[in-house]
Amino acid sequence: MKNFKQIFKEAENKISGIAAAPGLVIARAYLFTKEKLEISDAEITDVEEAKRNLEEALQKSKKELNKIFSIAKEKMEGRRAAIFEAQMMILDDPILIKNITARIENEKKQPEFIVNDEISKYQHLMTNAHEAYMNERAHDIEDIKNRIIRNLQKKRWQSKITNDVIVVSDSLTPADTILLSRNNAKGFITDHGGLTSHAAIISRSLNIPAVVGTHKATQLIKEGDILAVDGFHGYVIINPNDEQKKFFVEKIDRLVQLQKGLEELKDKPAKTEDGREIHLMANVDVSGEVDLVITSGAKGIGLFRTEQILEEFGEFPTEDEQTEIYSSLASRIYPNPIIIRAFDIGGDKFKFLDFVEPNPFLGLRGIRLLLENEKLFKTQIRAVLRASKNKNILFMLPMISAIYEIRKSKEIIKTCMHELKHENQTFDKDIKTGIMVEVPSAAVMAQDFAKETDFLSIGTNDLIQYLMAVDRGNDLVSDLYQEFNPSVIRTISHVVTEAKKQHKEVSLCGEMAADTLAIPLLVGLGLASLSISPSTIPYAKRIIRSLSYSKAKALAEKCLTFSTEHEVTKEIEKFFEENSITRTRNII
Numbered sequence: 001m002k003n004f005k006q007i008f009k010e011a012e013n014k015i016s017g018i019a020a021a022p023g024l025v026i027a028r029a030y031l032f033t034k035e036k037l038e039i040s041d042a043e044i045t046d047v048e049e050a051k052r053n054l055e056e057a058l059q060k061s062k063k064e065l066n067k068i069f070s071i072a073k074e075k076m077e078g079r080r081a082a083i084f085e086a087q088m089m090i091l092d093d094p095i096l097i098k099n100i101t102a103r104i105e106n107e108k109k110q111p112e113f114i115v116n117d118e119i120s121k122y123q124h125l126m127t128n129a130h131e132a133y134m135n136e137r138a139h140d141i142e143d144i145k146n147r148i149i150r151n152l153q154k155k156r157w158q159s160k161i162t163n164d165v166i167v168v169s170d171s172l173t174p175a176d177t178i179l180l181s182r183n184n185a186k187g188f189i190t191d192h193g194g195l196t197s198h199a200a201i202i203s204r205s206l207n208i209p210a211v212v213g214t215h216k217a218t219q220l221i222k223e224g225d226i227l228a229v230d231g232f233h234g235y236v237i238i239n240p241n242d243e244q245k246k247f248f249v250e251k252i253d254r255l256v257q258l259q260k261g262l263e264e265l266k267d268k269p270a271k272t273e274d275g276r277e278i279h280l281m282a283n284v285d286v287s288g289e290v291d292l293v294i295t296s297g298a299k300g301i302g303l304f305r306t307e308q309i310l311e312e313f314g315e316f317p318t319e320d321e322q323t324e325i326y327s328s329l330a331s332r333i334y335p336n337p338i339i340i341r342a343f344d345i346g347g348d349k350f351k352f353l354d355f356v357e358p359n360p361f362l363g364l365r366g367i368r369l370l371l372e373n374e375k376l377f378k379t380q381i382r383a384v385l386r387a388s389k390n391k392n393i394l395f396m397l398p399m400i401s402a403i404y405e406i407r408k409s410k411e412i413i414k415t416c417m418h419e420l421k422h423e424n425q426t427f428d429k430d431i432k433t434g435i436m437v438e439v440p441s442a443a444v445m446a447q448d449f450a451k452e453t454d455f456l457s458i459g460t461n462d463l464i465q466y467l468m469a470v471d472r473g474n475d476l477v478s479d480l481y482q483e484f485n486p487s488v489i490r491t492i493s494h495v496v497t498e499a500k501k502q503h504k505e506v507s508l509c510g511e512m513a514a515d516t517l518a519i520p521l522l523v524g525l526g527l528a529s530l531s532i533s534p535s536t537i538p539y540a541k542r543i544i545r546s547l548s549y550s551k552a553k554a555l556a557e558k559c560l561t562f563s564t565e566h567e568v569t570k571e572i573e574k575f576f577e578e579n580s581i582t583r584t585r586n587i588i
C-alpha cells in the first residue's frame, strides 16, 4: 500500500493551510460569499424617518445578535460566547450612535452611508495596527457594520445550505460560523485567518474540522466540488481521485475505531499494567483551550505558552491584565497545577520590537531577551505571583543555556516577592520555579542546573533542533529532524538520570510526547510526567494503560544501544506489534 507521502505530498489537487480544528470530513463544497452590499449615498428628505429607520435597524441587529449569543452560550464555553456580547456593546455605544445621528441630521444622507463611514473609521484604525489581534477585532466590527446596513436595507442573512457541506469562504465572522454550524456545515475552509481567529476558536469549540489561512481556497474550489478536509494536519483535497478517496475513507474509519472507548478513559488513571502512574498534563497555547483540557482528563497544564497571549493581544498586556489571565486559568484548573512559562519571545515566535537578527533561533530569544528587558520580565513575574494565591501555579523559564540565567532569574523573582510583600499582596511564597531543558548545554549540565531549580521540563521541539542543528520549521531539512535519533534519546535519558540524582522532578513537554509511538520509549526512559496537546491525551492514556513498565524499560535500554534512527523506530514498532498495542502514528 502506498503511504501518505506518495498519495498526497505531490498531489496537485491538495491545498495546505493551518490545522485550526481537528477532525476529518468528506463532503461537497459550499462557497459562502457574502452578498456585496451596495451602499447608497443619496440625499434624504425626511430626517425623522431616517432616524426611525436607524433605530429600527439597531434594534433588529441587537435582537439577531442576542439570538446568536444564546445559541453560542448553549454550544460553547461562556467566555468565548462573549465575542458576541462585545459586538452588542458596539450597538449600544452612545458616542457612536450620537455621531451617526448627528451626521444624518447635518448631512441629510442615507443612514446606511453614514453608518458605513463612521464604523469604517474604527475598522481602519484597527486594520492599520498590523497586529493579528487587532485585525481579528476589525473583522468583528465589519460583521456588526454589515449587519446594521443589511437591516437598514431590510435584507435577511441567508444561507442556502440544505445538505451536509464544507463551507469555503474568504473569511468567516464568529456569527457566520455559529449560524452555518446550525445549517449543516460539517467543515470550514478559509483563505484568511490564523489559529487564534475566532472562526478557528469557535470551530474547535463546536468540534467542526477547520483548515484556515489557505490563501487560495476560494480561487481553486468551485461550488459542488467534493472536498476531503483533514483538520488534524491542515490540508484539503479537491475532488479526490479514487485512490485518494479510498485512503481518506479508511482514515476516517480508523479514526472512528480509535475513538471508541476513549471517553470511558477520562476518569481512569494513566497507569501501566504493572502499576506505574504517569502524570499526563496538557500543553495550552490559547487560553480558550482550557475547556478541552478539562474534558481530556489531563492532570493539569504542563506548559502554558504565555507568548501566545502576546499574539492574541498584539502587545504586552499590563500586570493587571496578566494577573487576570493567569488567575482565571489557575482557578479553572484548580486543584490541578498549571506550569506558566515565561514569555518565550524570539526565534520563530512573537517578535519583540522591530529589530532584525541574522539568526533569530540563536539570537535574543526566551530568557535572554527577558533578562535584557528586566521591566517586562518583572511585570510578568509579579502577575504570576499575584495569581499564585491558591498555590497551584509553577513558573518555568524558557531557553536556559547557562547557570547564571537561572541565578539571575531567581534574584529577580525574589525582588518581586519583596515588593509584593511590601504592597501587602498575597502570593505563594514557596512557588516552584523550573527550567526548560531545550538547549544542548542545559542537557549536558542537567545535574548542575537541577541543583539550582525545583523541576526540569524537556522541550524536545527545540532540543532536537539544536542537537541536530536542524531548523524545526524548514522543509528542506525536515528528514534530519529526527525524534528517534539515538543522540536525542540518549540525551533525554541523561537528563532524566541526572535530575533524579538531585531528586528533582523531570517531565517532557515537546511534541515528541504527543507522538503515540514515542510513549513506551519515554515511559521506559523513566519519565513519569508528560505534557501533550489535550486532544492526544486520551490516546496516550490508552497506550500507557496497555503497557508494562518493565517491558517499556527493557525497550528503552535496548534503544539506547542503537546507533541509527531506523533501528530505534523498528524496535518500537516491533514492541507495539508484540504487545498488541493500538498505535495512532501514521494512522490518522
Ligand code: PEP
Pocket (backbone or CB within 6 Å): 303, 305, 344, 438, 458, 459, 460, 461, 462, 463, 509, 510, 511
Ligand atoms: C519545546 O521546545 O519543546 C517546547 C515545548 O517549547 P516550544 O515548542 O514552545 O518552543
Ligand code: MG
Pocket (backbone or CB within 6 Å): 438, 459, 461, 462
Ligand atoms: Mg521551545
